[in-house]
Amino acid sequence: MAAFHFELVSPEKLLYSGEVDQVDVPGSEGDFGVLAGHAPLIAMLRPGILTIFADGGNVRVMVGGGFAEANPAGLTVLADMAMPVDDVDPAVIAGRIKDLEEDVADATDGAARDRLQRQLDQLKTVQAALAQ
Secondary structure (H helix, E strand, O other), rough: OOOEEEEEEEEEOOEEEEEOOOEEEEEEOOOEEOEEEEEEEEEEEEEEEEEEEEEOOEEEEEEOOOEEEEOOEEEEEEEEEEEEEOOOOHHHHHHHHHHHHHHHHOOOHHHHHHHHHHHHHHHHHHHHHHHH
16 A cells, blocks of 8 residues: 555644555544545544554544645644544543533523533544544
């Protein structure tokens, strides 16, 4: 399989830079895979699991949104938040979901409730992806 260059960047640091065989990306319009020679595109990310295939193995990374750009030079993902799945504590996510559910129920302002509900939906999506 032909390799291509991939970079995963979060606001904190460069998480990955190197040659890969494939990257599966959680796009806002659905998951998509990128291989060498992929057509140019820019896509928004949704919270979920990004999977990097390289050197006969794979690395799973939880992302919290952002953008992906495929071009002739490779693929770059600019993630709002990114963390290796092995570093994620499911109990922390479950606790945050419970807190957000209470906050949504208690919210009196419609805009604030909508913002909290979006955060809750994103965390539930990540929780479901981690369970797979």
